[in-house]
Amino acid sequence: MTGSVQSFSPEQIEQLTPTEVAALAARLEADDYRSPFEGLQDWHLLRAIAFQRPELVDDYIHLLDLEAFDEA
Template sequence: MTATSLTEQEIAALTPEDVAHLAARLERDDYNNPFEALQDWHLLRAIAFQRQELIEPYLHLLDIEAYDEA
């Protein structure tokens, strides 16, 4: 799995191990530049929209908060 954006079919084929590897990279924050980290963050976010069960252990990396827009 690379840090590029994945198609819906590729996201559907991801395993928990793939997502764990992605999350580990984000947690280490060991990137050559900030854009690589941002790509991984966006990838994890895309996975969250399609396969939320895979990212539940890593929600803290997304730092998503519910907002009351009412």
């Protein structure tokens, strides 16, 4: 799906296994994509997983650069 946007349904995310999430994280760590869009697609998938099934991304949260912001 090069150059296109793919969305992932909650059902698809619910069916992901820890092994599949680990493979996704490994691809992001390696950052060896044919195009920046492929990497961005994986990043968006990992982000969606983080919101729906945060227990699967505990070890990979650093890949998302999500930080709590102190608005004080």
